[in-house]
Every structure is written in structure tokens, then in C-alpha cells.
Amino acid sequence: MANTRCRRITAAAALAASLFTQTAVAGLYPGVSNLNHTCSLVDPILSCSSGASDPSAVDTCCTETFGGLVLATQFWNTYTGFESEGQVLPKNAWTVHGLWPDFCNGSYTQYCDLTRQYDPLPSPNTTTGTPDGTPVPAWRGPDIGTFLAPLGKLDLLAWMNAHWVAQPGWRNGDFWGHEFSKHATCYSTFDVECYGPQYREHEEVADFFETAVAFHRRLPTWAWLEASGVRPSNASTFSLADFTGPLTQGFGAVPYIGCAGPKYNTTDAGKGSSDAGYTVINEIWYYYHVYGRVQRQQGLAVDANITGGRLTNCAQTPGALHYYERTTGSEV
Ligand SMILES: *[C@@H]1O[C@H](CO)[C@@H](O)[C@H](O)[C@H]1NC(C)=O
Ligand SMILES: *[C@@H]1O[C@H](CO)[C@@H](O)[C@H](O)[C@H]1NC(C)=O
Ligand SMILES: *[C@@H]1O[C@H](CO)[C@@H](O)[C@H](O)[C@H]1NC(C)=O
Ligand SMILES: *[C@@H]1O[C@H](CO)[C@@H](O)[C@H](O)[C@H]1NC(C)=O
Ligand SMILES: *[C@@H]1O[C@H](CO)[C@@H](O)[C@H](O)[C@H]1NC(C)=O
Ligand SMILES: *[C@@H]1O[C@H](CO)[C@@H](O)[C@H](O)[C@H]1NC(C)=O
Numbered sequence: 001m002a003n004t005r006c007r008r009i010t011a012a013a014a015l016a017a018s019l020f021t022q023t024a025v026a027g028l029y030p031g032v033s034n035l036n037h038t039c040s041l042v043d044p045i046l047s048c049s050s051g052a053s054d055p056s057a058v059d060t061c062c063t064e065t066f067g068g069l070v071l072a073t074q075f076w077n078t079y080t081g082f083e084s085e086g087q088v089l090p091k092n093a094w095t096v097h098g099l100w101p102d103f104c105n106g107s108y109t110q111y112c113d114l115t116r117q118y119d120p121l122p123s124p125n126t127t128t129g130t131p132d133g134t135p136v137p138a139w140r141g142p143d144i145g146t147f148l149a150p151l152g153k154l155d156l157l158a159w160m161n162a163h164w165v166a167q168p169g170w171r172n173g174d175f176w177g178h179e180f181s182k183h184a185t186c187y188s189t190f191d192v193e194c195y196g197p198q199y200r201e202h203e204e205v206a207d208f209f210e211t212a213v214a215f216h217r218r219l220p221t222w223a224w225l226e227a228s229g230v231r232p233s234n235a236s237t238f239s240l241a242d243f244t245g246p247l248t249q250g251f252g253a254v255p256y257i258g259c260a261g262p263k264y265n266t267t268d269a270g271k272g273s274s275d276a277g278y279t280v281i282n283e284i285w286y287y288y289h290v291y292g293r294v295q296r297q298q299g300l301a302v303d304a305n306i307t308g309g310r311l312t313n314c315a316q317t318p319g320a321l322h323y324y325e326r327t328t329g330s331e332v
Contacts, residue, residue, distance in 0.1 A: 027188075027191030028066050028186070029191075033193065034193040034196055037061035037062060039062035039293055039296075042059065042292075044292025044296060045058060046289050051063075052064065052065055061188065063188075064290055065188045066112075066186060067102055067186045068102075068103070068289060069287060069306070069307070070101060070287070070289070070290050070294055070299060071100040071288075072215040072216060072219055073096075073097035074096060074097055074216065074286075075097045075167060076095075076221075076282050076283070076284075076324075077089065077095065077167055077282065078330065080165060080330060083330055087165065087171065088165075089330050090163050090332070092223075096160075101294075105307055106306075108186070110127065110186065111185065112186040113181075113185040114137070116180070116185050116205075118139045118143075118144045118205075119136070119139055119178040119180075119181040120139045120140070121174060121178065122182075143173025144180055145157055147206070150202075151200065151202065153209075156209060156213070163213070163216070164209075164212075164216075180205055190208050194293075207295060215288075221250075225242075225246055225323075227246065228246040230243065230323065232326070233324075234322075237269075237320065238281070238323050239320070240314055240321060241318075243321075244257065253301035254304055255287070255304050256283075256285035256311055256312065257311065258282060258284065259277065259280055259281055259282060259283075259312070260278055261279045261280030261282075262279055262280075263276045263277065264276065264277050264278075273317060275316060277312070277316055279314070279315050279321055279322055280321070280322045281314065287302045287306060288300060
């Protein structure tokens with residue numbers, strides 16, 4: 001459960017991470033001034049387009065030049081493990097996982113600025129995920145959720161507690177710290193220089209959370225499925241197409257559909273099959289390129305396999321999938 005992102009790090013991403021962390025003192029690019037990042041003065045440039053490819057030719061605070069393939073990711077979990085502490089799941093809604101900046105070629109790096117490391121359980125524990133990477137020290141301070149009150153963002157904190165719920169066994173605030181430090185530090189537009197000479201401590205943290213929330217709120221996975229008659233059920237099973245169809249229609253491009261649980265051919269139902277896909281639906285990843293800084297919230301939906309990657313790790317056999325109902329008492 002410690003690894004919240006079940007994707008292997010490619011060798012290329014690992015190399016990129018090792019190169020960048022050597023220079024990552026504050027932000028992703030050395031020597032960026034904290035002046036003159038008024039993004040409304042420039043026409044928004046689409047990330048991953050040719051116009052966004054050279055960070056020295058654009059304002060990296062106004063154009064996403066580092067992680068231009070943006071993934072709004074959602075979880076379907078059936079319990080939290082901390083129900084007794086009030087950490088519960090929202091009724092009729094998927095929850096936020098994160099808003100990730102992948103490289104335009106689909107690989108990615110992580111923990112790009114260790115001066116903003118607020119993850120108490122770094123995963124992986126080095127920037128590359130290998131022993132020769134830079135160690136990511138565990139954060140021992142108060143959880144990142146506490147950064148929001150001094151910024152007057154208790155409404156955001158409340159919404160996050162309801163909708164940005166950690167996977168079983170994690171506390172929400174620890175999970176948000178993980179998402180921020182592992183992923184948000186790898187956007188050029190959330191670098192602190194972008195916030196000017198009167199930058200307030202943690203301002204970009206709140207800005208990132210607001211941005212992730214804004215993307216999530218436009219992706220009503222539960223309702224898109226429900227409108228097609230696909231509701232969680234512990235009595236029946238589903239096919240991949242039950243999810244791909246309505247979500248592609250709702251989003252406007254093909255999302256990635258993620259599963260966990262046992263592989264189909266290790267289950268009784270799939271005995272003897274060659275389908276080794278996983279059987280419990282638990283994640284959707286929606287892919288975008290973004291116009292201007294991601295904070296503008298203007299994404300262009302793109303297919304999840306735009307870089308050639310696969311569209312699912314789920315079993316493809318008809319009727320192989322579970323979309324489980326939440327545990328009684330885990331959902332309010
Ligand atoms: C993907 O893009 C990143 C950033 O530009 C680069 O460092 C990496 O080498 C690329 N990976 C591949 C497989 O091309
Ligand atoms: C900021 O913009 C002003 C007005 O264009 C210009 O005079 C100044 O040199 C710029 N400063 C930096 C650090 O870019
Ligand atoms: C990372 O985790 C591995 C496996 O648990 C451990 O062997 C290694 O010492 C850790 N590295 C750091 C830098 O904490
Ligand atoms: C499941 O399918 C995979 C891929 O076809 C195969 O390699 C594996 O041996 C199968 N496992 C079982 C338990 O049948
Ligand atoms: C993405 O997947 C679709 C459907 O499987 C396929 O038709 C398309 O060629 C794929 N695109 C890429 C870039 O691999
Ligand atoms: C449905 O099944 C899942 C997976 O076994 C379980 O976690 C959940 O509690 C069940 N929900 C209900 C309402 O029985």
C-alpha cells in the first residue's frame with residue numbers, strides 16, 4: 001500500500017530525475033527571476049506543442065515546460081481504515097488521487113524539489129527509485145493540510161477532507177503531502193519564483209490543491225457511469241467496455257482504466273484463461289495537454305495512449321471486473 005502510484009519508473013525518467021535534482025535548488029530551472037510573471041499578458045501556449053518545447057524561449061511560469069502531459073487521477077476505494085476518526089468516502093463520487101505532470105513522452109520524474117519535501121512516507125525513498133538516487137528524507141513536520149489555515153483556505157481543506165481521501169491505511173494529510181512533493185514540484189508553473197517577491201510561504205501548495213480540485217470537479221466519473229447504468233455492485237460483474245464507453249464519451253478522449261486485486265486467471269472465474277489482467281476497478285487517469293499554466297484550468301483532453309502506452313491493466317475478458325460497493329459506514 002505504500003506505493004501510491006503503481007507504475008514503474010522508466011530508466012529515462014530515472015536519469016532525468018538524477019540530472020535535475022543536482023540543479024534543483026529552489027525550482028526546476030536555475031536563475032529564474034521572481035519578477036514579471038504576469039501570465040495574462042501572453043497568449044496561453046499549449047503544453048507539449050512545439051511552442052512549449054524550449055524553456056528558455058517562454059516564461060516557464062506561464063507555460064508548462066516540464067511536465068506538460070497532465071493527468072487528473074481518481075480513486076475508487078471501498079473503505080479508508082480510519083472511519084473511526086471520521087475519514088470517510090463521499091457518497092456517489094470517486095475521490096481525487098492527484099494531478100500529475102508527466103513528461104510529454106509519457107515518462108515522468110518525481111520529488112523534483114527537496115526543499116519542498118512534505119511527504120512523511122516517501123515512495124520511492126530516493127529520487128530515482130534506485131539506491132544510487134538522491135535520498136528523499138521523510139517529512140517530520142505537521143501534515144501539509146495544516147498549511148491551509150494560515151492562508152485562509154479552510155473551505156478548501158474541508159472539501160479536500162471530503163473528496164481527496166487517501167487510500168486505505170493512509171491519513172489524508174500525509175497523502176496530500178505525498179502528492180504535492182512527489183508530483184507538484186515537477187511542474188514549472190508551481191515553482192515559487194512564479195509567485196513574485198511577496199510570495200507567502202506555501203502559497204503554491206494551496207494553489208496546486210485548488211487546481212487539482214478544479215480539474216477533478218469537472219470529471220464526474222461516478223455520474224458518467226451511473227448514467228449508463230453502471231453502478232457499484234457486489235452481486236454482479238462488469239466488462240471493461242462498460243467503463244471505457246461512458247468515460248470516453250463524457251471526457252472526450254480515452255482515459256486509462258486501472259485495476260487492482262487478483263489477476264483474472266488466478267481467480268476461480270478465470271481459471272485456465274490467459275487473461276492476466278487485474279480484476280478490481282480502482283483508478284481512472286484522465287490525460288490532458290494544458291493551455292498556459294495549469295492553474296488556468298484549461299485542458300485539452302487527449303487519449304491516454306497518446307504516447308503509445310497502454311490504456312488499462314484490467315482484465316479484458318467480458319464480465320471479469322468488479323466495481324465494488326463501498327463498505328457500510330465508509331461512505332457518507
Ligand atoms: C522523455 O522526456 C524527458 C524530458 O524531456 C527526457 O528527459 C527523457 O529522456 C525522455 N524519455 C524518452 C524515453 O525519450
Ligand atoms: C520586468 O519588466 C519591466 C517592464 O517591461 C522591465 O523593465 C524589467 O527589466 C523586467 N525585469 C525583469 C527581471 O525581467
Ligand atoms: C530505501 O528503501 C530500501 C528498501 O526498504 C532500503 O533498503 C534503503 O536503505 C532505503 N534508502 C533510503 C535512502 O532510505
Ligand atoms: C495467466 O496468464 C499469463 C499470460 O497469459 C500466463 O503467463 C500465466 O501463466 C497465467 N497464470 C495462470 C495461473 O494461469
Ligand atoms: C490508442 O488506442 C486505440 C484503441 O486501442 C488505438 O486505435 C490507437 O491506435 C492507439 N493510439 C496510439 C498512439 O497508440
Ligand atoms: C463490497 O465488496 C467489497 C470488496 O470485497 C467490500 O470491501 C465492501 O465492504 C462490500 N460492500 C458491501 C456493501 O457489502
